[in-house]
Amino acid sequence: MGFVSAQPSGDRLTQAQREVERQRERLEDAVERYNYACHKLEQTRGEMAENEAEIAQAEAELASNKTRLNGRVRAMYMARHNEFLDVVVNAGSFDEFLVGLDLAKKVGRKDAEMVRGVKEAKARLESARQTLAQREAEQAAARKEMAESKAAVERDLAGAEGIAANVEAEIRQAMAARAAQAATSTGSRRSYPTPDPVVRRAVPPGTPHPGVVDVAYAQLGKPYVWGASGPNSFDCSGLVKYCYRVGAGINISHSSYAQAYCGTPVSVSELAPGDILGFRGWGHVGLYVGGGEYIHAPQSGDVVRVASLAARRNYCGAVRP
Template identity: 35%
Template sequence: MAAHRKRKQRRLTGPTGRTAATLALAGAATAAASGAPAHTEPRLTAAQVKAEVDSLYEQAEAATERYNGAKEKADQARASLTELRDEAARRTDRLNASRNALGSIATAQYRTGGLGPAVQLALSSEPDDFLERAGLAERAGARQATMVAGIRKELAAIAQLRSRADDRLAELGARRSELARHTSAIKGKLDSAQRLLDRLTPAQRARYGENGQAGQDGQGGDDGQGGQGGGLYGPGAAPGSAVGASGSRAAAAVAFAYGALGKPYVWGASGPGAFDCSGLTQSAWRAAGVSLPRTTYTQINAGQRVTRDRLAPGDLVFFFSGVSHVGIYVGGGQMIHAPRPGSAVRLAPIDQMPFAGAARPA
């Protein structure tokens, strides 16, 4: 039997070799892309995760306030559209009634108007009766002219109402598109924040959920009272109280805020079961009989500005350079606010975030 000899492998050189090497590298790169990543994400400390999550939540809250503003304008456009359509319907009903009345007069004239007035007078056996009827006819003609003028006016008014309704409809469509953009931005920020939080240990996530701190080894300011500082209700405060509140309305607003403690944060919500930050302050002051606008950046201009050293319970306190967060001051350096998704309405020190200003609703 003939011996089988192993074929000698030839080494590729020149252009052929370079092509083979290129293909091999491309295949390796493809395999790496389809398999494990070329490099893992850098490992962040708990403090770094907290800083990034805080930033994402701040961005999400800013987007939430833009969403709230767009929703408020969309609601206004929808209400205006409904009002315009209702007014157009009422005017159309009046127009139809006028047209029917005018048609009845025209029909009566057609039936009796075959002869001219002079001929009718000459042939009439009762001239006095005819002249009386002629006077009535003249007055009816004047009324008819008035009705025609009224119909023209109604037609013009209806056309104007329909034009305004079309404008509101277009505005509503634009607001809905804006709402969709803000909703997408909010969800994107929250998803990114959640992915970062998932990199923490369960204990670190629990600590962050309790008081917004992801520090290690007990860091983060937890004082045994849920990170509130000064006891569960803060120094000199108790549920439903408004120590030093500037008036009965402020006291009512603070009492409402205390009643909301523990209710969940939900972006875009304004009660009664859930709130975002500006939804809570708006609802609290609505309970006191004061109407506030919906967003943080409009609420800060809705009352008298006050300095930090002149704060009184009931005042609105705002945070961050973009005025993207608000709470209601309750005294003792404490506020009640709806902090962020995944949390609940709580007491917190006002120096927990960068202070941007304060306002006292009128």
């Protein structure tokens, strides 16, 4: 009788666990969108800093040119009569007189054009400053929106996990004979799971970034934590970023969507250990280690582990930095 009454709860548990997995995928996608928003905002702020430095340089150059031009104008005004006499006296002919007079005018015009050119450059930089400030505001708003979206998904995930936990409790109560087994199973689900034993594959000669694979294997068993990029915990793009920085000295973005463009696309037949694999439209990433396997940080509540590429149906591409 107890078994019969527990069966519907078992179905409910399956549904609840599927919902938990769905919410975890949503959370990972939200985290990566948030990471990408942070990446774009950081880029814009870097451009703003460069633009401000160029504005400061233009202002200094403009001030210097203005000072030089004012000095020349003042000197020419004070000595204009003498300079005119010099042109007249030293001219060997009327043609030379005209050439000398025109040259004096051109010197003044050149200085004025130099100042005008710097002014125009500064105006362009000021316009760029306004454009960048507007872009920064938009991207900061986008980052805030992504953070709020992520928080909402976290709440949904917590709710789904709560429902699953309640159903589990019902099953434990209905199946007293399996209480010990159920408690052990529940405990293992709520702690970080132990990865299956891994047979380390040798990295073949000629691998573009062999050190990346070595670093990836060293992270096995470390917990998934959203927004983390090592050394003790990771999200999916944080793991890839960490392995490339430590194993190859290459600094790539902490965003799966940005990582999709951080290298040369490669086909499945061309995959080499260290290539970055994308899944779910690049909402998730991992590192290929050879033999049809990859290392990734799967999801909240899990750990860095080795997985089979053939078993993953939402593979969408690969790049090689």
